[in-house]
């Protein structure tokens with residue numbers, strides 16, 4: 001989930017260069033497990049050959065859907081939002097992690113259980129140039145979770161089944 005930014009390709013540049021089944025999902029049209037996700041004016045590229053779950057370039061987010069298929073919903077939405085956080089907030093990984101938490105809280109898709117799932121996902125990652133160690137990253141991300149209030153108002157209940 002690092003951000004290898006040497007150039008500033010457009011989504012079209014990326015698809016032309018990488019080919020191999022990569023396609024562009026226009027801004028506002030990405031749907032992950034029934035959740036419509038957006039990242040400002042920026043499109044998403046779905047690339048089955050991406051070497052990670054997600055990546056970002058300054059003008060778009062890239063997701064690897066075959067890898068996503070095995071993840072819990074909250075983790076999928078969190079990864080997309082983390083990459084989106086880079087588009088809004090630059091290369092800082094912890095900022096991107098907190099951006100994703102804030103999004104999840106305000107949109108209502110990140111609860112305590114989802115936070116646990118996110119932590120087991122990032123907790124397994126090793127420390128590298130861009131990321132602190134998994135457990136540290138998890139602790140920092142949980143701190144953001146504690147600071148951000150959940151979506152105000154009542155939690156929407158599933159609609160009642162129509163009477164037979």
Ligand SMILES: [Zn+2]
Pocket residue numbers: 001002003082083086093096
């Ligand atoms: Zn990142």
